[in-house]
Amino acid sequence: MNAAIKKAVLRPARNGRYVWLSANPLLLIGISLLFVFMLLALSGWLLAANDPLAVNMAERLKSPSLEYPLGTDHMGRCIFSRLISGARTTLGITAMVLMTVMVIGIPMGLLCGYAGGRIDALFMRLVDGLLALPEFILAIAVAGFLGPSLMNLMLSVVLVKWIGYARVVRGVVMAEREKEYILAARVGGARTFKLLFRHLLPQAVSPVMVLAAFDVGKVILTISSLSYLGLGAQPPAPEWGAMLNDGRPYFQTAPELMLYPGAAIMLVVLAFNLIGDGLRNVLDLKERWRGNPG
């Protein structure tokens, strides 16, 4: 286990052993919340096996029952099943986006931080250009020009988000590359590749973890907001934002159609924000990794 992760979840106790999480209530609440969500998703998968896409007009807008734990929507689809499969959609997309972002951003950061000079200057210019266009606006541009779809939405999020990781890793590498242990490793005959991935990259794990925790929340908010606008997941896909959009015409007669998906989004994002806050406190990073909303 990485030392940084160990420090985050475990706390050294007096007798030399580690105590689970007890040091950090924020982290504990966040992880528990996430755990409850996973359990719900899992239980839904095992127990409430209604088809999230099955339309049943005879059963529309039913109140909660044993068969439909949260009732049915305007097309007689099981809301609970849709929420559960929406969780899989939302979390799956977010995970994919963040993984792509890291696969692009981290090597870019390593490269720019280590090489410096012209490559780095070019990178910084590119970053300035991309940062001028806020993520949300870029997503609108991509959706506008290439057509609204989930794939295009993911593309636009990746296009902006990798910068954050590249910058963080670049900063760490620049601060570390002149230190003695790097020199020692080099004297010891380590190749550049090994130097980068074995010696420099581990230094960046903590800030990247914190950044990722906050980014999960932000990506979920972006994706659901744009899906709500009709620029992301398209109906009948059970994505939370799209579900809200779907239920919008019925919100006076059936407010629960908008209540549940919105609450689900908020709780999941809250869980990740708590985890991010907790991680930052435990790992002792400065406020600057927090970023701003949106």
Next chain:
Amino acid sequence: MVIILGKRLFQLIFVLFLLSAATFTMMKLAPGDPVRSLLRTDEFLTTQADEAKLRKELGFDLPIVVQYGEWMAGVMQLDLGKSYLTGKPVLDVMASRLPITAQLTGGALLVMLLITVPLGTAAALMPGRWPDHLGRALALIGASVPGFWLGLLLIYGFSYKLQLFPSMGKGGFFHMVLPCFTLGFSLAAVYARLLRNGLLESLSQHYIRAARARGVSERVILTRYAFRAALLPVVTMFGMSIGYLLGGAVVVETLFSWPGLGNMVMDAIFGRDYPVIQGYVLFTGAVVVMINLIVDLSYRAIDPRIRFGKGESA
């Protein structure tokens, strides 16, 4: 000072060029043929000749570099082309929508200030007490609540159940309350926390102690001394938030049928009205870069340490 200004202006131009090239390329890559879809909406039987004529009229038969050059030359003269759908100049459409969006974002900023300043100050003056806890909770909620959901809840509660405020369109003061609150809330929650941290930090500085020792009143210390130092991180963040505000405005405008720029661009997206989208993206990018330029310059006004050259890196 002049060098920095020049550098930022150069950056502004560079970014705008990058933006224009990117949007132009994307527009050309876009699937679907705007000429065909235009003709289809006319509901006439069209011939090959009609199509060619329109294509020529719109300049689509020229090489792409020439098209970009011509378009760019137009942009330099503030000519952003004409909307495919309405035929009106994009600049005129945007000019008529801009004040409406400015009203919304201005209102949102006002809401933000009305929440941030009292809450942030109270939290800083009573750390660990209830205003502090309230601020902490609000910051978490503000960063987690989806804006469109908050808006829907407000509409349900205040305009459907209580019938206090209208939920649609633009009108007087009452029309503004819900949209501005929806847009301003998340910002307010985060900024209150930022202001609180900034105030706590500056209140613990030596110059505050020195001022107290000189017998400066607490009120003056807070308003003249501590606030000024606490303003720096807030102003920095503001440069980053402008993008959030403009993006959030799209959601809020759609939600409340607010006839601003966001509504315009959503209509343009679903109508494949590329010149309008392009104009919007260019304009938004320019605004974000310019606001950041202003933020950079205002550092110098706020913080004498930077003005006198010690903190040039900041």
